[in-house]
Amino acid sequence: MKRLLKVGVAGATGAVGLKMLSVMSERGFPVESVRAMASGRGDARTVPFGSLALPVEELTANALPGLDMVLFATGASVSRQFVPIAVAGGAVAIDNSRAFRMEDGVPLVVPEVNAEAVRRHAGIIANPNCSTIQMVLALKPLQDVVGIKRVVVSTYQSVSGTGKAAIEELREQSGSTLAGEPIISRVYPHPIAFNCIPHIDVIDEDGNTREEIKMVLETRKILELPELQIAATCVRVPVFHSHALSLCVELESELAPDDARRVLGEFPGIRILDDASDAVYPTQLSSSGTDETWIGRIRRDASVTNGLWMWVVADNLRKGAALNAVQIAELLLDERSG
Numbered sequence: 001m002k003r004l005l006k007v008g009v010a011g012a013t014g015a016v017g018l019k020m021l022s023v024m025s026e027r028g029f030p031v032e033s034v035r036a037m038a039s040g041r042g043d044a045r046t047v048p049f050g051s052l053a054l055p056v057e058e059l060t061a062n063a064l065p066g067l068d069m070v071l072f073a074t075g076a077s078v079s080r081q082f083v084p085i086a087v088a089g090g091a092v093a094i095d096n097s098r099a100f101r102m103e104d105g106v107p108l109v110v111p112e113v114n115a116e117a118v119r120r121h122a123g124i125i126a127n128p129n130c131s132t133i134q135m136v137l138a139l140k141p142l143q144d145v146v147g148i149k150r151v152v153v154s155t156y157q158s159v160s161g162t163g164k165a166a167i168e169e170l171r172e173q174s175g176s177t178l179a180g181e182p183i184i185s186r187v188y189p190h191p192i193a194f195n196c197i198p199h200i201d202v203i204d205e206d207g208n209t210r211e212e213i214k215m216v217l218e219t220r221k222i223l224e225l226p227e228l229q230i231a232a233t234c235v236r237v238p239v240f241h242s243h244a245l246s247l248c249v250e251l252e253s254e255l256a257p258d259d260a261r262r263v264l265g266e267f268p269g270i271r272i273l274d275d276a277s278d279a280v281y282p283t284q285l286s287s288s289g290t291d292e293t294w295i296g297r298i299r300r301d302a303s304v305t306n307g308l309w310m311w312v313v314a315d316n317l318r319k320g321a322a323l324n325a326v327q328i329a330e331l332l333l334d335e336r337s338g
């Protein structure tokens, strides 16, 4: 029997942290106790864990020793400060921020794609960027069967990917727009209601955003393809939940769309929804609240040799963040009991 664990969730009041608690409860993650931690400045006094209301504690260095596992759903600077303290106190840390993702010795894991990397951890395991997770799920089966040469991706990312303040911003701005009232932007540089913003995170000297660079570097690390050519454009769209990707993959050799449907559909975590002539394909609304990565609109890209287009949709708070982190925790559990 698996041992019951003392688990901490840091950032438990945020969009990802709350989802981590609900995913752990839904999946019956074997906990002896769960501690919910946040800044100490927020309004939430308790957060739900199944039928329980957990008190929200302030995340401090003293709060971390004695835990077996801490799931971090905090920003990079908070993670940089507290993840090493959690690890020094005896815990394994699973971190959702970008703080440790590209560090040598820190596995960057999507369990269906590179579960074996978990074994190489030295206390910290990183959860990849949300758009990267759903993209590598679509790329891995193609890489295994025919090989991939070049990837061009455009994202359509929901506001929940930015966190709870952005969910509120879209809600408020939508109401204000419909009421003909002034629009106030606090989170994004432009109104997000009834708009699309081709700018996620900071822009570098070459004109790429950090989100675009993350998709390139993290994909290469997870797939262990350091030379893979990837071009990304990341766009924020006025959708509450789920990210969509328009993904064009140049393969090493030919794979007919029907064969791609079969290969992708047999891969764990992927569901095919693809009968475009009957308007059957995944959308952000249809994928919200689900655990799978949904793929449709699979077709040849005749503009390149061996090109394949697809439309890839997943719930960013579930597979793109909380579910993936809990699946990593489950892999660790299997290791401990194995």
Ligand SMILES: NC(=O)c1ccc[n+]([C@@H]2O[C@H](COP(=O)([O-])OP(=O)(O)OC[C@H]3O[C@@H](n4cnc5c(N)ncnc54)[C@H](OP(=O)(O)O)[C@@H]3O)[C@@H](O)[C@H]2O)c1
Binding pocket: 010, 011, 012, 013, 014, 015, 016, 017, 037, 038, 039, 040, 041, 042, 043, 059, 072, 073, 074, 075, 076, 078, 096, 097, 098, 128, 129, 130, 160, 161, 162, 163, 164, 165, 316, 317, 320, 321
């Ligand atoms: N949203 C996504 O789809 C997604 C996907 C993948 C990865 N991530 C990453 O996951 C992390 C969390 O994102 P999110 O979307 O959940 O953000 P969020 O909704 O803004 O939540 C942030 C959480 O961090 C806590 N926090 C802020 N400052 C803190 C401090 N000084 N000490 C302790 N806790 C503090 C907040 O607590 P208070 O309530 O007390 O302020 C809140 O619980 C980020 O690194 C993000 O990049 C997000």
